[in-house]
Amino acid sequence: MEAIARIRNARISLKKALVLCKELKGKRLQKAKKFLEDLINKKVSIEGKYYTNTAKVFLELISQAAGNAKFKNMDENKLFIKNVKADKGERMLRYGRKGLRRRKSTHLTMVVEER
Numbered sequence: 001m002e003a004i005a006r007i008r009n010a011r012i013s014l015k016k017a018l019v020l021c022k023e024l025k026g027k028r029l030q031k032a033k034k035f036l037e038d039l040i041n042k043k044v045s046i047e048g049k050y051y052t053n054t055a056k057v058f059l060e061l062i063s064q065a066a067g068n069a070k071f072k073n074m075d076e077n078k079l080f081i082k083n084v085k086a087d088k089g090e091r092m093l094r095y096g097r098k099g100l101r102r103r104k105s106t107h108l109t110m111v112v113e114e115r
Helices: 014-024 029-040 052-071
Strands: 002-010 079-088 092-096 099-103 106-114
Touching (some): 014 029
Antiparallel strands (some): 079 106
């Protein structure tokens, strides 16, 4: 049995999201949560970078996935991240002094499963 969590149009970079996806895939949910909190608090780095803004969004995604799993009567201690992916999102248009600017966004999907 699996639980799915999604965030659409997150205001984070696709490149940074892909780096974190690679790090999180296959980890237990509790370890992934601890890893992201350490990344935000700058105790752990990935190749010298911390990705704090991206890690905050992924932490929110993990809490959503845990809530969905709890709703499906799954044991929270046995959950692991089966799949996590980042896709290109919509482009938002912003008008500024310099004219039209396109802002990028990212779609995030996480699948957790009991093991």
